[in-house]
Amino acid sequence: MASSMAIKTLARSPMSCSPFRKSLCSLLRVVSYSKESDDDAIPTAGISRPLSEILKELNKKVPDSLVKLRIEDGFNIKYIPWHIVNRIMNLHAPEWSGEVRSITYSADGKSVSVIYRVTLYGTDAEIYRESTGTASVDDPGYGDPVQKAEAMAFRRACARFGLGLHLYHEDML
Secondary structure (H helix, E strand, O other), rough: HHHHHHHHHHHOOOOHHOOOHHHHHHHHHOOOOOOOOOOOOOOOOOOOOOHHHHHHHHHHOOOOOOEEEEEEEEEEEEOOOOOHHHHHHHHOOOOOEEEEEEEEEEOOOOOEEEEEEEEEEOOOOEEEEEEEEEEEEOOOOOOOOHHHHHHHHHHHHHHOOOHHHHHHHHHHH
């Protein structure tokens, strides 16, 4: 009951008429995978649901418009940026939490590995998945190596719940 009051309050807030809200609603429509949506609708899909329903939503195919492509060692690699994964998790499993479990540098100091845990809380249970991410210390790209390894581990842990899992086996479809 308290969450529905908060949603009604948000719907009446000054932000509800701003240009910011219109762009936020557009993003939420894309992330929620819906074809049609009312601009005044506030998404409530993930609030207080059984884990089976949350997992069903997370296992849906992510729209191609949210998938990015990078070239690594001559191969095209599709991925979902961490901030999009975060928004999808917030939409479909707003009760989720995440934490870095460990950060380990290789013996030669050339790479760093991160273990990340994502926990989902449903009305019937809670479950977690962990995964690792590794980044080279010498990688010239944007961000520090720990940040890159954490983002990779976060995305992979979410994939263990099914989010974006289709990207790992598209060639088999």
